[in-house]
Amino acid sequence: MEILYEFCQATWVTIQITIGAAALAWVTAFIAGLCKLSGRRAIAWPAVAFVEFFRGTSCYVQLFWLYFVLPLAGIEISAFAVGIVAIGLNVGCYGSEVVRSAILAVPRGLTEAAKALNLSPLQTMRHVVIPNAFPRMLPPMCNLMVDLLKITPLVSLITIADLTFVGQIYRQQSGNPLAAFGTLLVVYFVLSTIIIGISKRLEIRASRGFEGTRSEK
Incomplete structure (x- = not known):
């Protein structure tokens, strides 16, 4: 019963990290994606550099750098926050391209119609572009959220007691890798299925009224 409790606790930790990192990833994707489209080099170029840095380096190294190197500069961040920030920024930079x-x-034609209606660039982006782009970006972004869940086991390397961390401990204590890793496979599969189910519902809702964007069922 004790190991079951530990697995439940670890599952909750994994869910919290996934939700936190996913929220940061969405925010990062929108901000970086919009900045990269800016006609001003002072805005676009730093966004491009930021995205390429996180896309061009390993999330594994980013995680270790934030956890072990930043404290040397006097910046202390909890392991939980490091996990959310490293994974969220990494996935968010990939999402910026989406x-x-x-x-x-x-x-x-939609943006030209907005200009004809004398809408400002901000109003055009808010009321015309984003509502029409959102259904198109949902499927690939939701796939990234599943990938995000799959890289959360990296946080076990910085002493966070997530599913993988507890699974490793159980394997060492019981000497039964089949039970330990079999449990991990099942739990991660269930969590991925939940994310996919939520994603499909969001896609259906968002695609209503937008021809050509509805997912094939």
Whole structure:
């Protein structure tokens, strides 16, 4: 019963990290994606550099750098926060390309119609571009959320008692890798299935009224 309790606790930790990192990833994706589309180099170039840095380096190294190197500069961050920040920024930078591509895919006629209605660039982006781009970006972004869940085991390397951490301890104590890793496979599969189910519902809702964006069922 004790190991069951520990697995339940570890599952809750994994869920918390996934939700926190996913929220940060969405925010990062939108901000970086929009900045990369800016016509001002002072905005676009730093966004490009930021995205390419996180896409071009390993999330594993980023996690260790935030946890072990920042304290040397006097910046102390809890292991839990480090896990959320490292994973969220990493996945968010990949998501920025999804946001950018979805916005570029919005028909030019819609933005031209917005100009004809004398809408400002901000109003056009808020009321025309984003509502039409959002259904297009949902499927790939939701796939990234599943990938995000799959890389959360990295946080076990910085002493966070997530599912993988507890699974390793159980394997060492019981000497039964089949039970330990079999349990991990089942739990991660269930969590992934939940994310996919939520994603499909969001896609159906968001695609209503937007021809060509509804997922095939």
